[in-house]
Amino acid sequence: MTSLRTFVPLLLLALPLPALAGTVKGTVRVPDTVRSGRMNQGYWRLENGNVPVRPSSRKAGTVVVLQGISGTHPPPPRTVTVEIAGLTATPRFVVVGPGSVVEFKNTGKITHELSVPADETLMPVERLNPGTFRHQKFGVPGGYLVRCSEYPSLAISVIVVDSPYYAVVDDKGAFSIPGVPDGKATLKVWAGGRWAHEESIDTNGKDLSIRIESAKSANQPEAKEAEGTGKEGDSEGKEPDPKGSAE
């Protein structure tokens, strides 16, 4: 018994110590189409000329996720409720661990038909009448855009992460992920309803500056690039919507 008492501390000392932890922080600059809150524009968008245009109340829903860090565990599964009132979902994006359940609750007067268009086998179109709810489990890490087929502006991003290191970008585009072990990691950015950016980084506490040149419309199938295979899309150089915008 004595030998055991002396052995345990030695064993603890022999285990590899975790690397030094730091904070990964930076700024994400998303395209104007994402920041403007208007992903799907018509032909015209004109200022009224009398009162200043207010900033959008719709959060861009940009999330930065660090993946590929050894020795980390995904967040535990949980149940999150998304309340849909009229044509507004609250929250408009959720970040959960694998196996989590999202409850879509229709508290408004409008009937919706929710699905994940990029993966209708996971979540097929189903009518969600006022006053009813729908549970949907998301088991595999990735990004999922849940959308109403009748009112496509109603879109909810469900980001399933297998790492506890993620952060939601604030209104100024800044993010900060504390307690990240030093080493190599893959940084992915979910913006505009898709994986918009991915890069390998050294998590040594440096400030990062990430610029996403453009964002495709959120109905693009990139949202299905969820299982850790997301890569920088063909988002360079091309504007997503060449139609005129007078903003």
Add this chain to the structure above:
Amino acid sequence: MFLSKIWFILVALFAGVSLSIALTAPRPMVQKLQELEGQRLDRAEYATEQMLKVDAHKWIDRVARLGRDAVLAEALDSASRGSGELGVQHRTVQVRIQALLPDLAGAGIATIVAVDANGRVVARVGGDDDKNFGENIGGAELIDDALRGFLSDDVWGAGGRLLRVAGAPVLSKSRDRIVGALYVGAETGAQFAERLKKNLDVDIALLLKGKVIASTIPAEVLSGLPDMVEQHRQDIDNLKRTPALPIDVGNETYLAVAAPFPGQASLQKAYYVLIGKKPAHADMGSLLASTSAHDLKWGTFPWIPLLVTILGIIAVGLFLQRFEVDGPMQRIRAELRALVRLDGAKLNDHKYGGGFGGIARDVNAALEHVSIAMSGAHPLGNHAMADAPAAGSAFSEGESHFAQAVRPAAGPPLIPGLGAPPPPAFAPPSDDGGPAPSSPAQPAFGAAPTSSEQDEDAHIREVYEQFVATKKECGEPTAGLTLDKFSQRLHDNRAALMAKHDCRTVRFTVYVKEGKASLRATPIK
């Protein structure tokens, strides 16, 4: 018949070239027509895009004007502040809009919706749900934009309908803050499709969520259109339109150009498809099938030039046939009948060319041959083969020295024993070029030989003597070479050569070849 053959070949070539042109000429034309139709659809697509854009601005202007109404502004301001009954405000706004726009359908408006500054519906006008109010639609991008201060447009697809919407903020009376928003939904269905067709002269189909929701041609026959458009999603994403695609609609083939509607309807597979008729196929069956009675009318189809050409071809062919076939055939038949009536000695083969000339000469040779055979000692038909010079003999060798066939002179009586025929109708030239002597009365069969025959016998005897002497000089044996046999063979050979080479007579000369006595036959015209 040379010219007839040439004419036949020319007509066949002409027909072949005409048929080739008829079959191939439509192909580039059809391709060009298809290309032009595709370009027409391209222009129509561009025009549609511009029309939609102008329309969108027009609707924005309308809704902005409507939003400047003081009654509406006051009611929405009140609703936004939460003061007063929402039901009262609903009725106020609804009545006011109906007063401002009494004929919504006439203006092409499907619905007008007023929301307060919180995105809550205050009133609806038009549509089936104009009694519903109170729900929050501020999450719609267009409404959110309007409440932020933007005037904008969008396209929505909901309830199986497509709406082009325009939204504008409603400002307070003092115009210093936003108290609500209005949006107008314009009908985008059958009437819209008909209007486009009228303006652009192309058929239109509107697609939403993989279904045809309106079209200017029956929607049943366009069942394959949504799938076809979806297959070209890549083109639509990249180019905002598809190339001109062929689609089969019933028995017809059309060309279609599809382009997406802008706004959030683009997430709902909302497209407008411009459809133009594809030109007919270029094969003969399709071309004939597409021919109408009008195309064959006198004023349209060049019947007269065609008939003149056909008749001309036939006339030239008949003329050539008469000139080269029928005419000579009639003449030769007439001469043969005359021969049968003993009105002539032989055919006048000078008058015939080509094959008929050959026939006439053959007939003459045959007649002469018969005559000779019947006048000689040999039975008819035996001598030619039996007495032909053996291969390698001196006689056979001599034949090779004929330089060319020459026309025979009018010969001896052709049909002995049938009486003396009259002199022949034609007179072959004599050797000295003077007029040919008229034929003397021909002796009956078995009569004494004429002087010319005696000359021939003398010539043969002379040749015989020279030949025997030459053979002796050459050291060749002469035993068995009697004058009778020699003479008989030379007679036979002379007759055969005269028939073959069409000459008056044949003269033989003796010469030495390779140490042996040989004979050379020379035709005499």
